[in-house]
Amino acid sequence: MTIIAGNWKMNHDPDSSLAFFEKLKSYGSIPDNVKTVIFPTFLCLSSAQNNLLGVEIGAQNGNPEKSGALTGEVSIFDFPKINVNWLLVGHSERRHVFKEGSEFLKKKVETALSLGIKTVYCVGETIEDKEKGLTGEVLKKQISYLGDFLSDENLTIAYEPVWAIGSGMPAGSKDADEASLLCKDFCKRDIDVLYGGSVNSHNVSNYLNSGLISGFLIGGASLNADSYRALIDAVA
Ligand code: PEP
Numbered sequence: 001m002t003i004i005a006g007n008w009k010m011n012h013d014p015d016s017s018l019a020f021f022e023k024l025k026s027y028g029s030i031p032d033n034v035k036t037v038i039f040p041t042f043l044c045l046s047s048a049q050n051n052l053l054g055v056e057i058g059a060q061n062g063n064p065e066k067s068g069a070l071t072g073e074v075s076i077f078d079f080p081k082i083n084v085n086w087l088l089v090g091h092s093e094r095r096h097v098f099k100e101g102s103e104f105l106k107k108k109v110e111t112a113l114s115l116g117i118k119t120v121y122c123v124g125e126t127i128e129d130k131e132k133g134l135t136g137e138v139l140k141k142q143i144s145y146l147g148d149f150l151s152d153e154n155l156t157i158a159y160e161p162v163w164a165i166g167s168g169m170p171a172g173s174k175d176a177d178e179a180s181l182l183c184k185d186f187c188k189r190d191i192d193v194l195y196g197g198s199v200n201s202h203n204v205s206n207y208l209n210s211g212l213i214s215g216f217l218i219g220g221a222s223l224n225a226d227s228y229r230a231l232i233d234a235v236a
Pocket of ligand 1: 007160164165166167168196197198199217218219220221
């Protein structure tokens with residue numbers, strides 16, 4: 001089962017989100033060998049839940065506290081109450097734009113896993129790290145920080161080199177495979193590793209040959225129902 005996860009970031013409103021699912025529905029049912037997950041904005045979570053296509057819905061972010069004086073935050077504890085059972089943690093934009101640090105990200109992972117939420121933990125090196133040959137070290141640091149949580153079966157790793165996100169410069173399949181092997185090694189098990197970074201329907205099949213990549217986390221190409229469906233068809 002290949003995972004095609006779409007990270008909508010701060011795109012789509014409730015109307016355009018509904019239009020996306022209507023269009024996707026017009027292509028017919030989703031092949032059984034593909035698991036689809038969409039991470040919409042908070043405002044679209046509830047309506048996206050009713051997509052009737054079996055597309056699972058996840059949150060792009062959440063706060064590990066149950067409640068409190070945290071203006072603007074949304075508690076991870078509230079997601080299962082609306083049947084949102086996936087969460088993204090550690091996306092490059094959360095790490096670099098919002099300066100979320102390792103301890104905070106670990107707390108999110110801990111909370112999400114304690115609630116049985118399928119947690120996609122994003123890791124990846126910057127271009128500077130890559131040029132210095134530090135990819136392995138960076139991945140080890142980001143992954144090892146999670147300690148005992150690495151054994152939880154609801155945890156998935158997304159390898160997303162920062163330089164490949166939204167750049168039109170995807171990592172080569174050999175690099176993605178090598179990173180996947182490192183992630184599995186650091187997790188001490190055959191954990192599912194997704195690849196993310198400028199994936200589209202034309203390049204997606206390059207990553208499927210080795211069996212080391214279990215699926216994809218997709219930004220730009222997940223925003224449009226045509227290109228999202230093209231991705232599904234390319235991997236099915
Ligand atoms: C992402 O946002 O996680 C991502 C991989 O974006 P894109 O597919 O646009 O590179």
